[in-house]
Amino acid sequence: MTAFQDPRLSAERLTVETLAGVDSDVAVLGSKSYTNRAIAIASLADEPTEIRGALISDDTVYFANAVAQFGHVTTEIDHDTRTIHVTPTGKPMKAPEAEVYVGAAGTPLRFLISLAALAEGTTTINGTARMQERPMGDLLAALGPLGVDAVAVRGNGSPPIQVTGGTFRGGRTEISGAVSSQFTSSLLISSVKAEQDTEINLVDDLVSKPYVEMTLASLAAAGIRVERDGYARFTVPAGQFFKGGQVTVEPDASGMSYFLAAAAILGGRVTIPGIGTGSHQGDVGLVDVLARMGAHAEVTEDSITLKGGDLHGIDVDMEAMPDVVPTLAVVAAYAEGPTRITNIASLRVKECDRIAAVTTELRKMGIQVDEYDDAMTIHGGTPHGAVIDTYDDHRIAMCFAIAGLRTEGVVINDPGCVAKSFPTFWQAVDSLREIS
Numbered sequence: 001m002t003a004f005q006d007p008r009l010s011a012e013r014l015t016v017e018t019l020a021g022v023d024s025d026v027a028v029l030g031s032k033s034y035t036n037r038a039i040a041i042a043s044l045a046d047e048p049t050e051i052r053g054a055l056i057s058d059d060t061v062y063f064a065n066a067v068a069q070f071g072h073v074t075t076e077i078d079h080d081t082r083t084i085h086v087t088p089t090g091k092p093m094k095a096p097e098a099e100v101y102v103g104a105a106g107t108p109l110r111f112l113i114s115l116a117a118l119a120e121g122t123t124t125i126n127g128t129a130r131m132q133e134r135p136m137g138d139l140l141a142a143l144g145p146l147g148v149d150a151v152a153v154r155g156n157g158s159p160p161i162q163v164t165g166g167t168f169r170g171g172r173t174e175i176s177g178a179v180s181s182q183f184t185s186s187l188l189i190s191s192v193k194a195e196q197d198t199e200i201n202l203v204d205d206l207v208s209k210p211y212v213e214m215t216l217a218s219l220a221a222a223g224i225r226v227e228r229d230g231y232a233r234f235t236v237p238a239g240q241f242f243k244g245g246q247v248t249v250e251p252d253a254s255g256m257s258y259f260l261a262a263a264a265i266l267g268g269r270v271t272i273p274g275i276g277t278g279s280h281q282g283d284v285g286l287v288d289v290l291a292r293m294g295a296h297a298e299v300t301e302d303s304i305t306l307k308g309g310d311l312h313g314i315d316v317d318m319e320a321m322p323d324v325v326p327t328l329a330v331v332a333a334y335a336e337g338p339t340r341i342t343n344i345a346s347l348r349v350k351e352c353d354r355i356a357a358v359t360t361e362l363r364k365m366g367i368q369v370d371e372y373d374d375a376m377t378i379h380g381g382t383p384h385g386a387v388i389d390t391y392d393d394h395r396i397a398m399c400f401a402i403a404g405l406r407t408e409g410v411v412i413n414d415p416g417c418v419a420k421s422f423p424t425f426w427q428a429v430d431s432l433r434e435i436s
C-alpha cells in the first residue's frame with residue numbers, strides 16, 4: 001500500500017524552472033482540515049467510517065496512526081484510492097503506553113489532547129522540536145473545569161503534554177480564542193462524549209473562525225447537534241452518537257492557493273475542479289482577495305478558475321485565512337504598489353514564524369517588506385532569484401516555488417517539507433507545464 005515517492009521529496013534543494021504562462025486544470029489533494037476532522041470524529045464513532053478523497057500526507061498519517069493507539073478503532077490507509085478506513089474494535093479507549101508522536105502536525109496534536117481526555121489512563125503526546133514550542137496552554141486550562149487533568153510536562157504550555165483521561169465530566173468552561181481556533185475545535189469534537197452537556201464560553205475574539213465552521217459542519221454531517229451563540233458560546237449536548245459511513249473530502253483550499261497564485265503572477269488560467277461556492281474552507285476567500293488585486297475569478301458550484309490580470313497592491317485583513325498569507329505575500333511581491341496584510345499575529349506560532357520567514361525570504365529576492373508584530377507590508381517590485389530557506393515549513397516551500405515559476409534562479413532548500421500537507425506538490429507544479 002505504499003504510494004509512489006517523488007524523489008524530489010528527499011532532495012537537498014531544487015531549482016525551480018520558470019514558465020512563460022499557464023493554462024491548466026490542476027488536481028489538488030483532499031483538505032487537510034477536513035481529513036483531520038474526519039479522522040477525529042471517526043475515532044469516536046461506534047460504526048465504521050470510510051474517508052474518501054482523504055489527504056494522505058505526513059500530518060494525516062501521523063493522526064490516523066495516533067488515534068489507533070487508543071485501541072478503540074483500527075485505521076487503514078489505502079494510498080491508491082486515497083481512502084482512510086476507520087473501524088471500531090469494540091474496545092474502550094485506553095491511554096497508549098508508548099508516547100503518541102505526531103511530528104509537526106499541529107491540528108492533530110491539539111485534537112489529540114481532548115481525545116486523550118476520553119481514554120482511561122495517562123497519555124503523553126509529543127512532536128518535533130518546533131512542535132515543542134507551539135502553544136497549547138489555553139486548551140489545557142479549558143480542560144481543567146471539565147474534569148480533565150492536562151499539563152505541559154515542562155510547565156511551558158507546549159508539548160510534551162500529559163493528559164490523564166477517563167474523567168471528562170463536561171460542564172462549563174471558558175477558553176481563549178486569541179491564539180488558535182484549534183483549541184475550540186478540539187473541545188467541540190471530544191465533548192460530544194463527555195458525561196454531561198458541555199458549555200464552551202469564548203472569553204475573547206476567536207481567530208481563524210472558518211475552521212470552527214468546518215468543525216461544526218463535520219460534526220453536523222456525523223449527526224451531532226451543537227447549540228451556539230455566535231462565536232461567544234457553544235453547547236454540546238451529551239448522549240449523542242457519531243454516525244459512521246462514507247465521508248468525502250473536498251480539495252484543500254490552502255493547497256489550491258499556490259496554483260491560483262501561479263495564474264495570478266504568470267498570467268493565463270488555472271482551474272481547480274471539485275471545490276466551489278458551497279465550500280466552508282475559509283481559504284477559498286483568497287480568490288476574492290486576488291480578484292481585488294486585479295486577477296479575474298470564476299467560481300462555480302464545483303470549480304474555481306483564476307485568470308491573470310494587472311496586479312496592484314491592496315490593504316487586507318487576513319485573520320480568517322492565516323494559511324494563505326505566505327501565498328498572498330508572494331503574489332504581492334509582483335503587484336504594483338504596497339500590499340498591507342493585517343491581523344496575522346497567529347502566523348508567528350505556526351510551523352515556523354511565518355511573518356519573519358516570509359519577510360526574510362522576500363528581502364533575499366530584493367523585495368522591500370515592512371515587518372510588524374501582527375502585520376506585513378510588501379512593496380511590489382521585480383523580485384530576483386535567491387536560495388530560499390524553508391524552515392521545515394511546507395507553506396514557505398510551496399509559495400516560493402511559485403515565485404520560481406516567474407523569476408529565474410529560485411532555489412528551494414529542503415523541498416521535501418511539502419510532504420506535511422501536499423506530498424504530490426512538485427508533480428502538481430509539473431502539471432502546469434503540460435498545457436491542457
Ligand SMILES: O=C(O)C1=C[C@@H](OP(=O)(O)O)[C@@H](O)[C@H](O)C1
Binds near residue numbers: 032033034323
Ligand atoms: O483547524 C484547523 O484545521 C486549522 C486551523 C488553523 O489554525 P489556527 O486556528 O491555529 O489559526 C490553520 O492555521 C491550520 O492549518 C488548520
Ligand SMILES: C=C(OP(=O)(O)O)C(=O)O
Binds near residue numbers: 395
Ligand atoms: C498551520 C498549519 O498546520 P497545523 O497548525 O495543523 O500544524 C498549516 O498547515 O499551515
